[in-house]
Amino acid sequence: MTADFIDLRSDTVTKPTAGMRQAIFEADVGDDMSGEDPTVNRLEQIVAAMFGKEAAVYNCSGTQSNQMAVRAHCQQGDEILIDETGHIVNYEQGGAASLSGVSARMLRGPFGIFDVEDLEGKVRPDNQHYCVTRLLCIENTTNHGGGRAWPLAKMNRVANWAHDSGLKVHVDGARIFNAAIAGGYTVKEFTRHADSISICFSKGLGCPMGSILVGDTATIYRARRARKAFGGALRQAGMMAAAAIYALEHHVDRLQEDHVNARAFADAIANVEGIRINVDDVESNLVFFEIAPERGTSAQLSAQLLEQGVRINPSGPQRLRACTHLDVSREEVLRAADAVRICMERGVDRATANHLVGTAYASK
Ligand SMILES: Cc1ncc(COP(=O)(O)O)c(C=O)c1O
Incomplete structure (x- = not known):
């Protein structure tokens, strides 16, 4: 994609800054x-210390971090x-399921954030009919839940409940630094x-790649073995690790800017x-909004926005997700918003949008 596009598809689209490239070099x-x-x-030492592990x-x-965590905590036949x-x-x-033989039982909380009431009865009894419930997964910020930050008190309550119930707790913290800023912890x-905890460097932190899984020594030992089995053992990866260290030093505090731009x-x-949007739902760098069905589909609006030089992906039949990041300015997000207005005023249902209709919705 050329630089002429305002790219709000994901915070994964950022390119390394000059300072980061120098650190890599x-x-x-x-x-x-x-x-x-x-x-x-x-x-690894910096991040372990930062998370107190x-x-x-x-x-x-x-994805690799999360799957390594599932493998490290669970045995074949277990449930998360x-x-x-x-x-x-x-x-x-x-x-x-495919890598570790583990099944999943769904919870349902507002914005992807559940509480202990939602967990009642979800741990299966010790009985040969049932699999063993082993791990509770928490996503912060919630991505498709709406870019929301878990309240600290709720996290503590739910994690204590899990431990009292004999479960381990894994945090998918792909955007954990956004969550900390939005949540005030x-x-x-x-x-x-x-x-x-899994953390991504390739999203708001602006690295070309990379993630890290943090935990106690025994868990990380098992996860490191899984990394090898999953084909992800690394060699001279210090170049990318240098980008991650640079990002931790330079790109964490600025995430607040992305949140302000999203709002x-x-x-x-x-x-x-x-x-349709409730602006108070926007807590981090992810903005979910809907196009009214009588006005068209998300795919049609997305296609029309592309013609206006703006990239925003559908994330459901009516739902779209715009994501702010290091490579978009306040002025650009306002231009993108103006493009939404122009598209809606012109009417999007005249668009053919054939290249988008029926395609998968964005997940990044
Ligand atoms: C919440 C969440 N977890 C995990 C991932 C996976 O990250 P990756 O794309 O680096 O595999 C993503 C991004 O797609 C995400 O949004």
Whole structure:
């Protein structure tokens, strides 16, 4: 895509900044598979300390981190509890089942955030008819739940409930730094009761790739073994780890800017006729909104926006998701909002949008 497009499809579309490229260029490297990459080792130590845990393992992607966590915590035949909007259960190709023989039982909470009442009766009794309920998964921020940050008190309540029920707790923290800013807590406070946390560097933090899984020594040992089995063991990965360290130093505080821009976009489209959005639902860098069915489909609006130089993906038949990030300015998000207004005023149902109709909805 050319730079002429305002790209709000995802925070994964960012390109490394000059400073990050310099950090990549200067990285000290070695064979990570043998534990000899000094920059990967440093990143793992930094992140483990930041989250108050014993160990961490750097890897390729958020999906890989999550699947390593499932494998590390569960045995074949076990079950995880997860909100029905969760990434692990919707957008990872059923990896828990195919890679680890683990099934999932759905929870349902507003915006992907459940509470102990939603968990009552969800742990299966010890009986040979049932699988063993082993792991509770929490996503923060919730992606398809609406970009919402878990309240700290709720996280503590739910995690305590899980531990009292004999379960482990995994946090899919692909956007955990966005959550901490939106929720008004530190990442360490939020994950105090978590047994593992996956974090993405390739989203709001602006790295070309990379994720890390954090937890206690024994869990990370098992996860590291899973990383190898999943084909994700790394060699001179210090170049990408250097990008991650750079991002932790330079790109965390600025996430607030993305949140402010997201809210500005939401405010600007809120009064457009045919668009449905509750601006108070926007807490982080993800803005979900709907086009009224009588005015067209999300695919049609997305196609019309493309003609206006704006990329926003559908995330359901009527629903779209706009995502702010490092590579879009306030001025650009306001131009994107103006493009939504122009498209709606012209009418989107005249668009053929054939290239989008029927395609899968964005997950990133
Ligand atoms: C909540 C959440 N978890 C996990 C992932 C997976 O990350 P990746 O694309 O790096 O595999 C994503 C992004 O797609 C996500 O939004």
